[in-house]
Amino acid sequence: MxxxxxxxxxxxxxxSERLFLKANAQAATELGVPRAPRDFLPLVGTAGADGLAKMTALVGAAKVPAFAERSVALVMQWVQAGVPxxxxxxxxxxxxxxxxxxxxxxxxxxxxxxxxxxxxxxxxxxxxxxxxxxxxxxxxxxxxxxxxxxxxxxxxxxxxxxxxxxxxxxxxxxxxxxxxxxxxxxxxxxxxxxxxxxxxxxxxxxxxxxxx
The missing domain is CATH 3.40.50.1000 (HAD superfamily/HAD-like)
Structure with missing residues (x-):
């Protein structure tokens, strides 16, 4: 019981994970690293140093802070716009x-x-x-x-x-x-x-x- x-x-x-895959792809493209949403599947279910290492491999260390910030901003923008x-x-x-x-x-x-x-x-x-x-x-x-x-x-x-x-x-x-x-x-x-x-x-x- x-x-x-x-x-x-x-x-x-x-x-949210599918939203983040879409946001990751858009953020990376805006930063000059064109990628598809599926390219960011390795980020699903990651945390801490593991997640950071995978982000670094995908967009480059110098772009990780802007990539992460922009990804969150896009997701929040879509949520506030009423995306289910x-x-x-x-x-x-x-x-x-x-x-x-x-x-x-x-x-x-x-x-x-x-x-x-x-x-x-x-x-x-x-x-x-x-x-x-x-x-x-x-x-x-x-x-x-x-x-x-x-x-x-x-x-x-x-x-x-x-x-x-x-x-x-x-x-x-x-x-x-x-x-x-x-x-x-x-x-x-x-x-x-x-x-x-x-x-x-x-x-x-x-x-x-x-x-x-």
Whole structure:
């Protein structure tokens, strides 16, 4: 039995990764490094030094700061213009889990300002009892974010919690924190450490409700 589900945001509930692939290609082209969105797939599910190394390989060290800043600016511009960003079935899944009495928590490596913007634009903010962002904590795959979320007031214990992630590093973070991890496989590779893997959020709902 579970009583709590902890969700990743980018790529899991919000289709931001495809937006970033498009933004990466445009930003690189503006900086004189023409590339297609698919060229930036290696950036999906990266963090820290690994992500920096891959950006450097794609656009060159001198252009990384401008590339990163411009990519984020483009994504924010499109979101504010009303581009749909919720993953298919995201709201329906969260409603279904709430109906089953599950406590919903967001655990993301994104910062607080970006997180609030994306959740509000997607219409998903009010589903969560708590939101934990990277502010003041290491990014995934470090388990610190999940450990902080499990230790927070009102949280259910790890044994009664499942994390829902889309990337290998997200699954690694959840498992290192002692949680079961359900991977919704999309742009990143299947995670060897996942407790289970599904193809979409509807299948995720079936799997989670069976445990509720």
């Amino acid at each position: 579970i009583s709590q589900v902890m969700f990743d945001m980018d790529g899991t509930l919000i289709d 960003i919720a993953r298919p079935g995201a709201a329906a899944l969260l409603q279904r889990l709430q109906t089953h009495g599950l406590r919903l928590v967001l655990v993301t490596s994104s910062d607080a300002a970006y997180t609030q913007t994306m959740l509000t634009a997607a219409g998903l903010r009010d589903y969560f009892a708590a939101i934990h962002t990277r502010d003041g904590a290491p990014e995934k795959p470090d388990p610190a974010l999940y450990l902080r979320a499990v230790a927070a007031p009102g949280a259910a214990p790890a044994a009664a919690t499942v994390a829902v992630e889309d990337t290998v590093i997200g699954v690694q973070a959840a498992r290192a924190a002692g949680l079961r991890a359900l991977q919704v496989v999309d742009l990143d590779a299947p995670a060897p450490g996942a407790t289970a893997r599904v193809k979409n959020l509807a299948e995720a709902g079936d799997w989670l409700c069976d445990l509720a």
